[in-house]
Amino acid sequence: xxxxxxxxxxxxxxxxxxHNLADATSTIRRKRADVVGELDDWAQLREAGAAxxxxxxxxxxxxxxxxxxxxxxxxxxxxxxxxxxxxxRIVVDLVRxxxxxEVVKVKSMATQEIELNDALRAAGIDAWExxxxxxxxxxxxDAPSHIxxxxxxxxxxxxxxxxRREMGEVGTPAPDDLTDDPARLAxxxxxxxxxxxxxxxxxxxxxxxxxxxTGTLVxxxxxxxxxxxxxxxxxxxSVVGIEKLVPRxxxxxxxxxxxxxxxxxxxxxxxxxxxxxxxxxxxPQSFHVVLLDNGRTxxxxxxVGRQALRCIRCSACLNVCPVYERTGGHAYGSVYxxxxxxxxxxxxRGTTSEVDKALPYASSLCGxxxxxxxxxxxxxxxxxxxxxxxxxxxxxxxxxxxxxxMSLASWVFGDAKRLAAAQRVASWSRKVIGRKxxxxxLPPPLSRWTDARDAPAPAEESFRTWWERNRGGGAR
Amino acid sequence: MRxxxxxxxxGDTMFPAAPKATVQVLERLGCxxxxxxxxxxxxxxxxxxxxxxxxxxxxxxxxxxxxxYDAVVxxxxxxxxxxxxxxxxxxxxxxxxxxxxxxxxxxxHELSEFLVDVLGxxxxxxxxxxxxxxxxxxxSARLLRVGDRPLRLLRAVRSLELVELPAAEQCCGFGGTxxxxxxxxxxxxxxxxxxxxxxxGAEVLCAGDSSCLMHxxxxxxxxxxxxxxxxxxxxxxxxEGADR
Numbered sequence: 230x231x232x233x234x235x236x237x238x239x240x241x242x243x244x245x246x247x248h249n250l251a252d253a254t255s256t257i258r259r260k261r262a263d264v265v266g267e268l269d270d271w272a273q274l275r276e277a278g279a280a281x282x283x284x285x286x287x288x289x290x291x292x293x294x295x296x297x298x299x300x301x302x303x304x305x306x307x308x309x310x311x312x313x314x315x316x317x318r319i320v321v322d323l324v325r326x327x328x329x330x331e332v333v334k335v336k337s338m339a340t341q342e343i344e345l346n347d348a349l350r351a352a353g354i355d356a357w358e359x360x361x362x363x364x365x366x367x368x369x370x371d372a373p374s375h376i377x378x379x380x381x382x383x384x385x386x387x388x389x390x391x392x393r394r395e396m397g398e399v400g401t402p403a404p405d406d407l408t409d410d411p412a413r414l415a416x417x418x419x420x421x422x423x424x425x426x427x428x429x430x431x432x433x434x435x436x437x438x439x440x441x442x443t444g445t446l447v448x449x450x451x452x453x454x455x456x457x458x459x460x461x462x463x464x465x466x467s468v469v470g471i472e473k474l475v476p477r478x479x480x481x482x483x484x485x486x487x488x489x490x491x492x493x494x495x496x497x498x499x500x501x502x503x504x505x506x507x508x509x510x511x512x513p514q515s516f517h518v519v520l521l522d523n524g525r526t527x528x529x530x531x532x533v534g535r536q537a538l539r540c541i542r543c544s545a546c547l548n549v550c551p552v553y554e555r556t557g558g559h560a561y562g563s564v565y566x567x568x569x570x571x572x573x574x575x576x577x578r579g580t581t582s583e584v585d586k587a588l589p590y591a592s593s594l595c596g597x598x599x600x601x602x603x604x605x606x607x608x609x610x611x612x613x614x615x616x617x618x619x620x621x622x623x624x625x626x627x628x629x630x631x632x633x634x635m636s637l638a639s640w641v642f643g644d645a646k647r648l649a650a651a652q653r654v655a656s657w658s659r660k661v662i663g664r665k666x667x668x669x670x671l672p673p674p675l676s677r678w679t680d681a682r683d684a685p686a687p688a689e690e691s692f693r694t695w696w697e698r699n700r701g702g703g704a705r
Numbered sequence: 706m707r708x709x710x711x712x713x714x715x716g717d718t719m720f721p722a723a724p725k726a727t728v729q730v731l732e733r734l735g736c737x738x739x740x741x742x743x744x745x746x747x748x749x750x751x752x753x754x755x756x757x758x759x760x761x762x763x764x765x766x767x768x769x770x771x772x773x774y775d776a777v778v779x780x781x782x783x784x785x786x787x788x789x790x791x792x793x794x795x796x797x798x799x800x801x802x803x804x805x806x807x808x809x810x811x812x813x814h815e816l817s818e819f820l821v822d823v824l825g826x827x828x829x830x831x832x833x834x835x836x837x838x839x840x841x842x843x844x845s846a847r848l849l850r851v852g853d854r855p856l857r858l859l860r861a862v863r864s865l866e867l868v869e870l871p872a873a874e875q876c877c878g879f880g881g882t883x884x885x886x887x888x889x890x891x892x893x894x895x896x897x898x899x900x901x902x903x904x905x906g907a908e909v910l911c912a913g914d915s916s917c918l919m920h921x922x923x924x925x926x927x928x929x930x931x932x933x934x935x936x937x938x939x940x941x942x943x944x945e946g947a948d949r
Contacts, residue, residue, distance in 0.1 A: 233887065234886065234887050234888075234889070234890075237887060237889055237890050238889040241889050241890065241893050247893075551875050551876045551878065551894050552887075552890055552894070555890055555893045555894065556890060589755075590882075590883070590886050590887065591887065591890075592880070592883070593843070593876050593878055593879065593880025593883045593891070593894070594753060594843075594880055594881070594883070595843035595847070595875075595876035595880070596843055596844070596847035596848060597843075597847065597874075597875075597876070599847070600847060610790075613752060613753055613755070613791075615755075616753070616754060616755030617755045617756075617757045618755075619755055620754070620755035620756055620757075621755075621758075631754075632756075635751060635754065635756045635759050636759060638750070638751070638759070639751060639756070639759035639760070639761075639762045639763070640762065641745075642714065642745040642746040642748070642762050642763040642766060643745070643762030643763070643765070643766060644745070644766065645742055645743045645744060645745055645766065645770075648714070648717075648718075648745045648746075651718075652717070652718050655718060667923075667926055669927075674885060675885075677884075677885045677888040678884060678885060678888070678923070680888065680892075681888070681892040681896075681924065681927065682892065682895070682920065682923030682924050682926075682927055683922075683923045683924075683926040683927045684919075684923060685719055685720070685919055685922075685923070687718055687719055688718065688719055688720065688721045690721065691717050691718055691721060692712045692716060692717040692718075692721035692724045692725065692740075693712070693717055693740070693742065695721055695725060696740045696742075700728075700738075700740065
């Protein structure tokens with residue numbers, strides 16, 4: 230996987246992708262703005278959302294223990310997983326204990342993050358994604374490109390081709406005469422999935438929220454596939470990031486308004502499922518929660534960085550991000566793409582690899598993501614914070630050319646006389662460049678500018694020289 | 706009123722027309738403008754690229770240069786945002802510098818803010834008989850929330866035809882060193898911005914930041930579009946009979 234600048238370049242070359250993305254993100258942006266505009270108390274809701282999450286994260290130890298006690302009291306079992314490997318092992322063992330060889334899945338970012346499907350496959354267990362977009366991604370042997378709309382990069386014709394080619398390989402085939410009509414595509418998916426829903430004895434989900442006081446898990450979705458997975462099977466295993474906790478049942482009042490309006494631009498999501506432990510004779514009779522750390526406590530330890538853990542995975546920041554809109558999610562090399570991915574991933578995975586080091590720089594710092602974030606995560610400030618971490622961890626006896634240039638510039642800006650001298654050198658360069666005032670070609674690394682843009686020549690006379698000449702007496 | 710001009714490093718070195726025009730507008734409105742010669746840069750390039758320690762020299766020269774003023778004006782939303790939002794971050798841990806930053810930052814204004822809020826003026830007596838479109842740069846719009854102040858100033862310019870820019874609020878893709886670190890994405894964003902500018906049929910693209918204008922202007926120039934880019938201050942400084 231190349232780092233963001235190279236990966237983005239490859240994606241930018243795909244005109245179909247850019248068209249699909251621009252279309253989808255501008256539609257959802259408009260819808261979000263409309264429904265958010267309807268509420269006079271949006272600013273207060275956003276503040277409440279941020280405050281509840283901040284409070285929970287500051288007392289996470291207490292709430293996690295409270296949650297475990299409540300789940301246990303309700304007949305469920307809590308498992309603790311330090312990392313992806315541990316979480317996968319727990320889930321594989323739980324499925325094996327049932328004697329089953331397949332599971333149905335509710336769309337879940339946590340299980341994408343730990344690559345659970347691969348771990349299950351390695352253990353001889355088939356995992357079937359049941360969310361329509363996740364199904365498209367899975368059947369297409371592809372990776373999700375968006376948190377909420379994993380197949381955002383695909384258009385209808387591509388989906389039809391994937392369904393026709395792949396469905397028959399793993400279950401009920403698509404009809405031979407399948408067209409790219411959305412209703413026909415949905416019908417093919419429904420028939421394909423129904424067989425799996427009715428057969429599966431084990432389901433795997435994530436959770437949008439976990440309520441500490443009651444031990445309740447919450448999943449919100451639009452298609453009803455989640456409801457099927459959460460109610461039909463005998464065993465339910467939920468993999469939940471530890472940051473998903475909220476203290477009280479009534480906190481959901483805030484988040485069930487913030488989430489659908491921010492994510493799908495709806496006033497309310499079509500299906501909200503909540504479950505607490507087991508109920509004899511109703512729903513799964515065996516229930517497990519795997520609480521996942523996988524880098525979250527490292528993020529929590531960073532006073533500035535921890536606010537990224539407030540994220541409720543609504544993807545409003547992706548939809549409004551001009552960088553994401555042009556590159557799509559794959560360029561980020563992370564399960565969490567877009568602005569939130571650029572701050573969350575380097576905290577969860579660290580900033581040692583080339584991919585992770587490039588992520589905090591995958592933004593023009595335009596600030597649109599902060600404006601739409603329903604829990605007010607200051608993503609631009611976080612990006613800058615993480616850039617500092619990347620630069621400072623690189624220090625040592627070896628400096629990069631950029632380090633040298635930055636130190637030189639810092640020295641120049643430390644004293645106006647040095648800046649004036651640098652300006653004189655710059656204005657002499659006009660003699661080399663010519664008198665036109667614009668430059669068509671510069672040497673590397675500045676060729677990165679002039680490959681597609683003309684550059685201005687430094688002014689013939691700096692402002693400070695002009696001032697000296699015209700207002701000299703007034704200068705201090 | 707006694708006003709200190711912060712020309713910004715880019716304005717001083719590359720685009721002196723913007724600070725010069727700022728001086729003209731302020732003097733026309735009766736301000737006594739001073740240029741503290743000790744000034745250099747706001748430090749944003751260093752801070753935003755992750756070189757926070759190296760940004761300190763700039764922050765120090767800034768507070769030293771402007772310590773004695775109660776009003777500082779800069780023709781750059783981005784640099785003013787850096788002073789207000791980042792200087793405290795850079796000074797963190799240095800108590801003397803932090804105190805100096807805390808004192809001066811609230812007195813630093815972007816040009817349109819200063820004209821409308823402090824001087825209480827929207828008609829600065831300008832004349833500019835051209836078709837103009839305005840790009841609200843990200844840091845002016847989202848960090849400073851200058852809102853419609855620049856538009857109110859432009860609407861009051863005699864003979865100026867203001868045309869709306871489609872998708873105006875979208876970033877042009879400059880982003881400081883982003884333009885060099887991610888040149889392909891930066892250019893893709895800028896190309897869309899340039900296309901929207903051309904669609905308006907405007908003769909002039911105007912904004913409150915020379916940096917964004919350098920990027921969009923560089924693309925418009927490469928495309929031989931014939932559209933000029935001008936800083937807001939330059940348009941506000943234009944008067945009847947002046948050579949523009």
